[in-house]
Amino acid sequence: MRKPEKLLLAWVCLLCGLAAAQPLDPALLTKPLGESWPTYSGDYSGKRYSSLTQINPSNVRNLTLAWVSKVTPGPGGRTITGGEGSLDGSVFGGANIRASILEVNGTLYFSMPDNAWAADARDGHELWHYFWKTRGGTHIGNRGLGMWGNWLYMETPDDYLICLDARTGKERWHKEIANFNQQYFSTMAPVVIGNHVIVGTGNDLDEPGYAQARDPETGDVQWTFYTVPTKTGDAGLETWGSLDGAKHGAGNVWIPGSYDPETHLYIFGTGNPTPAYTNPASRAGDNLYTCSIVAVNVDTGKMAWYYQVNPHDTHDWDSTETPVLVDGEFNGKPRKMVVHADRNGYFYTLDRLTGEHLITGKFSRAANWAKEINGKGQPIRNPEKDSIVPGSLVSPNNGGATNWPPPSYSPDTGLFYVPTNEAYAMYYLTETDPRGAMGLGGKEEDGLGTLGSYLTAIDYKTGKVVWSHRYPGTGGSLGNGILTTAGKLLFAGDLGGNLVAYDPANGKILWHTHLGQVSNAPETYSLDQHQYILVAAGDTLYAFTLY
Amino acid sequence: MTKRVPSAAILFPIILAAQAVAQSPPVFPQRSPAAPAVVARGAALYSVHCNFCHGSDARGGEGGPNLLRSELVLNDQKGELMFPVVENGRGEMPKINLTRGQVSDIAAFVHSFEVGGYDVSRMVPLSILVGDAKAGEAVFKARCASCHSAMGDLKGIALKIPDPKALQNNFLMPTRSGRVGSVLNVPATTVTVTDGAGRKAEGTLLRIDDFIVTLRNADGEQQTFRRDGDDPKVEIHDPLKAHRDLLPVYTDREIHDLTAYLVTLK
Numbered sequence: 001m002r003k004p005e006k007l008l009l010a011w012v013c014l015l016c017g018l019a020a021a022q023p024l025d026p027a028l029l030t031k032p033l034g035e036s037w038p039t040y041s042g043d044y045s046g047k048r049y050s051s052l053t054q055i056n057p058s059n060v061r062n063l064t065l066a067w068v069s070k071v072t073p074g075p076g077g078r079t080i081t082g083g084e085g086s087l088d089g090s091v092f093g094g095a096n097i098r099a100s101i102l103e104v105n106g107t108l109y110f111s112m113p114d115n116a117w118a119a120d121a122r123d124g125h126e127l128w129h130y131f132w133k134t135r136g137g138t139h140i141g142n143r144g145l146g147m148w149g150n151w152l153y154m155e156t157p158d159d160y161l162i163c164l165d166a167r168t169g170k171e172r173w174h175k176e177i178a179n180f181n182q183q184y185f186s187t188m189a190p191v192v193i194g195n196h197v198i199v200g201t202g203n204d205l206d207e208p209g210y211a212q213a214r215d216p217e218t219g220d221v222q223w224t225f226y227t228v229p230t231k232t233g234d235a236g237l238e239t240w241g242s243l244d245g246a247k248h249g250a251g252n253v254w255i256p257g258s259y260d261p262e263t264h265l266y267i268f269g270t271g272n273p274t275p276a277y278t279n280p281a282s283r284a285g286d287n288l289y290t291c292s293i294v295a296v297n298v299d300t301g302k303m304a305w306y307y308q309v310n311p312h313d314t315h316d317w318d319s320t321e322t323p324v325l326v327d328g329e330f331n332g333k334p335r336k337m338v339v340h341a342d343r344n345g346y347f348y349t350l351d352r353l354t355g356e357h358l359i360t361g362k363f364s365r366a367a368n369w370a371k372e373i374n375g376k377g378q379p380i381r382n383p384e385k386d387s388i389v390p391g392s393l394v395s396p397n398n399g400g401a402t403n404w405p406p407p408s409y410s411p412d413t414g415l416f417y418v419p420t421n422e423a424y425a426m427y428y429l430t431e432t433d434p435r436g437a438m439g440l441g442g443k444e445e446d447g448l449g450t451l452g453s454y455l456t457a458i459d460y461k462t463g464k465v466v467w468s469h470r471y472p473g474t475g476g477s478l479g480n481g482i483l484t485t486a487g488k489l490l491f492a493g494d495l496g497g498n499l500v501a502y503d504p505a506n507g508k509i510l511w512h513t514h515l516g517q518v519s520n521a522p523e524t525y526s527l528d529q530h531q532y533i534l535v536a537a538g539d540t541l542y543a544f545t546l547y
Numbered sequence: 548m549t550k551r552v553p554s555a556a557i558l559f560p561i562i563l564a565a566q567a568v569a570q571s572p573p574v575f576p577q578r579s580p581a582a583p584a585v586v587a588r589g590a591a592l593y594s595v596h597c598n599f600c601h602g603s604d605a606r607g608g609e610g611g612p613n614l615l616r617s618e619l620v621l622n623d624q625k626g627e628l629m630f631p632v633v634e635n636g637r638g639e640m641p642k643i644n645l646t647r648g649q650v651s652d653i654a655a656f657v658h659s660f661e662v663g664g665y666d667v668s669r670m671v672p673l674s675i676l677v678g679d680a681k682a683g684e685a686v687f688k689a690r691c692a693s694c695h696s697a698m699g700d701l702k703g704i705a706l707k708i709p710d711p712k713a714l715q716n717n718f719l720m721p722t723r724s725g726r727v728g729s730v731l732n733v734p735a736t737t738v739t740v741t742d743g744a745g746r747k748a749e750g751t752l753l754r755i756d757d758f759i760v761t762l763r764n765a766d767g768e769q770q771t772f773r774r775d776g777d778d779p780k781v782e783i784h785d786p787l788k789a790h791r792d793l794l795p796v797y798t799d800r801e802i803h804d805l806t807a808y809l810v811t812l813k
Contacts, residue, residue: 087574136574181621183575183663204664206616244612274664366795390675390803391715393794424794426716430670435607438616439664446712448720451791472755474736474785496756512758 022105023149023166029192030261035526037103039256040144040189041406042523046258046324048408049484050524054531056487059546060501060511066532066545069124071095073115073539075131082171083114083133085158096519097536098480099144100189100406102152103525108534108541109152109166113139113187116154116162118169121527124541128169134158138185138202143255143404146190146197148216153197155186161199161219175219182207191256193298196222198266200253204439206274209252209290211266213301223301227251227270227289235303236288245282250274251290255320255404258338259298260352266298267338267352269309269319276316277387277427277443280434286311291319293340293348295355305355310344311378314386315369315427316398316440317343324409324416325352326460339460341407341418343400344369346379349460361463364401366422366451369394387427387443397425398445399478406481406521408490410504415457415466417490417504419479423450450476455492455507469507471495481521483533491533493518499535499542515542575663578624581655589656596643597653605657610639615662626654675712676807678800683808686801691718694789697812705810715806719797720790734786738762740772741780748772752783 024038033042034051041048055063073095075081095112102109107127108119114134118127137157146153151172152164159178164171178184183205191198196213203209208230213222228249229237240246250273257268273283273290289303291310296303309319319342326337330349338352345367349359360377370379385394395401399421407418424447431442453476454468471494483491490504499518501511520536533544581589594603600611607613614620619628630650636642645653661668687697695701707730708714722728723735738752740760748770750762760781761771772779785791 136576179618179622181576182618183621205662206613207618248613248616276664368795384799388799389673390677390799390806391712392799393719393797393802395794424720426719428675428712430673432673433606435602435613436604436669437664438606438613438666441664441666441669444670446716448716448794449787449791451794472757472760472781472783473752474783474787474791494756496754496759498756498758500757509757514758 024104024147026148026194028104036105037101037523037525038147039102040100040146040191041256041258041322044193044259044261044325046322047326047410047484048406048482048521049410049486051486052524052526052531053485053487054526055485055524055533055546056489057503057510060489062546063501063511063533063544064547065513066543067124068540068542069119069126070540071117071126071129073112073131075133077129079129079131080169080171081131081133082162082174083131084160084174085133085135087134087136095539096141097539097541098141098520099536100520101523101534101536101541102145102147103523103534104147104166106527107166109145109147110536110541111142111145111154113142113157116145116152116164116169118166119541121525121532121543124543130164130169130171132156132160132162135180137180138204140185140202141187142189143187144189146192148192148197151216153190153192153216155188155190155199155201157185157187159184159186159201161190161197161214163219173219175214177201177212177214178203179207188254189256191259192216193259193266196298198256198298200255200268202252202254202271203250204274206248206250206438208247209250209271211253211257211268211296211301213298225294225296225301225303227253227292227294228273228287239285239288241280241282241284245280248274249283249287249290250276251287251292252318253320254318255322258323258325260325260336263304263353264298265295265304265352267293267295267323267325269293269321269323269340271318271320272313272316274439275437275442276440277314278429278431278434278437279314279386280437283312287313291317293319293323293338293350293355295352307348307350307355307357308378309340309342309346309348312381313344314381315344315394315396317396317400318404319343320404321402322404322406324407326409326416328411328414328460330358330461337460339409339416341402341416341458343396343403344379345396345401347416347458347463348377349463359460359463361458361465363418363420363456363458363465364396364422366395366424367401387429389429389432391426391428393424393448394427395422395424397423397447399423403478405478408482408484409460410484410490412486412488413457413504414459414461415504416460417482417484417492418456418458419454419482419492420456420468421450421453421476421478423476424448449474452476453478453495455479455482455502457504457507467507469502480518483522483524485524491522491524491535493522493535497537499533513544578658580659585652585655586659589652589654592645592649593653593656596645600640605660614657615660620657621662623654623658626651629654629657675715675803676810678803678805678807680804680807680811683804683806686805687808690793690797690801690805701809701812703813705813711806711810714809715802718805718809719794719802721787736786737784739782739784741782743778755781755783
């Protein structure tokens with residue numbers, strides 16, 4: 001190719017790139033959530049509260065479909081293919097977008113396990129599709145992408161962090177972030193803070209959990225924070241029966257945390273200890289820092305404080321649910337707080353500068369596993385409600401009173417919103433040898449149905465439920481997450497496959513449309529002076545707007 | 548980096564297609580099984596040199612850790628990582644005089660165990676019958692007798708549902724499907740829809756949310772009604788309501804006693 005042709009091609013490529021996507025301005029990430037959706041929770045606070053007001057109670061009844069876009073995972077067509085494995089992972093897990101979707105400069109970026117897409121935010125047409133041929137691993141879900149300038153980041157079930165060029169979908173590099181032989185699998189949405197890409201992983205075989213920061217240009221490790229003690233002298237070792245128990249104690253980090261730019265604290269929830277359902281002598285004690293809210297300095301990875309919401313969990317109730325940063329009044333004084341609704345059925349308000357406990361509330365009336373709340377505000381388990389050979393009747397079921405689907409907080413109402421379920425199960429111990437169980441093994445859980453599923457609104461000042469909307473019927477499960485807006489609206493999918501707009505003050509229904517299913521938490525963005533509501537339903541995206 | 552397709556990976560897509568569930572079984576690295584003679588040699592050596600500390604099932608024993616979840620063992624292929632530990636000792640573990648080939652055989656034995664949280668081979672059936680039948684009879688009179696009778700509808704229930712665990716789960720919340728469901732023959736949830744003029748429609752509840760209710764009436768027709776708050780009036784008749792209402796009430800002791808009583812109804 002001659003030089004002028006090369007130059008022309010370079011210009012054409014550049015123009016294509018500009019038309020397709022523009023880099024993410026990092027300043028956007030510290031602003032309140034508004035026109036764009038540049039990170040997992042929209043902004044770093046985890047509130048999923050948008051400042052957009054164009055759609056509001058006076059006009060939401062006119063909300064109408066702007067576009068529909070269906071995607072096909074797997075190889076084929078113009079798909080860009082990468083990967084270290086030989087498995088066509090598109091057959092795993094079904095085609096289901098459960099992830100957060102990024103919206104940056106008119107382009108949407110979203111994912112399923114092993115798959116990433118860019119689509120035009122104005123009409124949903126596909127700009128590119130990237131597919132990763134996997135080595136295997138647990139394909140339970142992918143929580144979304146992270147972005148830094150022109151680069152996108154995705155975790156894979158077989159433990160790679162992939163960096164893609166957001167303009168083209170071409171891979172820049174991939175790095176292994178966890179040991180596949182140890183049965184780690186990776187689902188977390190990477191979160192970009194400054195020049196750190198924060199990653200986390202999952203594991204169902206007793207291997208230690210960690211959060212890790214990586215260089216956004218190279219993918220090299222900057223720091224690793226293990227959530228359990230892994231060597232003699234590590235803090236928290238006294239809360240385990242043995243070092244071998246501690247370093248096989250899990251506490252995996254698989255949902256992004258929140259970030260406080262003032263204090264540089266990255267605040268996240270940790271998973272359950274393992275073996276999850278049994279009590280070997282090696283895990284006697286509280287099992288720090290599993291089932292905890294942990295604050296680390298994002299530049300150093302050093303822990304500033306922790307609060308364990310569920311000491312010595314015995315029901316696989318991860319505490320990874322998003323911790324949400326709230327600036328508000330507490331006991332008549334302004335306070336910087338972090339709030340968290342846990343899979344175990346309890347709600348917590350903490351001071352986010354110090355980790356000081358302020359409130360514990362019980363949002364699931366059915367939860368029956370704790371015998372008391374101790375002086376630190378921690379529910380203490382009743383050992384009789386562990387898995388036992390003749391069976392114990394316990395609520396929540398393993399799915400939890402809530403789970404990772406995102407909650408929301410509206411500063412307009414001062415209320416925290418969370419999908420909840422009051423399900424019961426019989427927990428039978430099937431492994432009586434205390435050495436025997438690993439990971440999630442050693443028990444059989446038989447579901448017994450639910451007293452009801454709800455959209456629940458909690459007052460962070462008291463921990464009390466202010467209102468709840470019960471989904472009709474006798475069945476139940478958890479909703480897929482919540483959005484609130486300064487337009488005084490709350491959007492959430494219900495259990496009947498409707499996308500519904502509620503009044504966040506009282507739960508009154510203002511608008512709905514039946515999509516058949518809603519598979520992620522609704523989001524919002526603004527383009528060309530139009531506010532859009534975006535939601536995923538399996539393999540299809542739907543966007544709504546006002547005309 | 549291995550490019551080998553694990554044997555399990557060939558099977559899983561077929562299983563998955565049949566299940567069509569949102570969650571797939573894990574497909575983690577599997578080693579090719581060693582020859583039975585090699586595993587047998589390794590087992591014999593293991594029983595002499597390793598068993599006491601690490602347990603006959605390699606899940607830990609007197610002082611020695613569980614080998615199956617050990618980082619070193621998980622990364623080991625044919626004893627190459629295990630041999631230096633055996634040769635030199637580590638921590639409280641003394642050095643053991645074994646050749647490289649012998650350790651390779653032991654590795655083949657250790658690697659022959661399935662590695663995962665769920666291992667059905669360890670789920671031995673345990674008797675869940677710990678309750679007191681006489682106390683259970685009293686619980687039955689207090690909690691169940693307003694709807695059920697040991698000599699009436701539940702006569703011979705322990706013959707129809709011989710597995711005590713299935714019996715226990717089903718008195719807590721009777722199932723409508725499967726083999727036990729067909730034994731129990733639980734009536735369906737029904738619904739009555741009444742409009743502003745007092746006209747009623749009744750039938751089996753097929754679907755309900757805040758906006759729609761669908762029923763199948765006595766003629767087998769599906770009828771769908773738009774819902775707007777309390778208009779029309781919708782009353783759900785859940786035949787399992789009494790069972791549901793008892794879930795927050797039972798103690799585990801009552802449940803176990805009740806099971807001990809119900810297994811006597813033969």
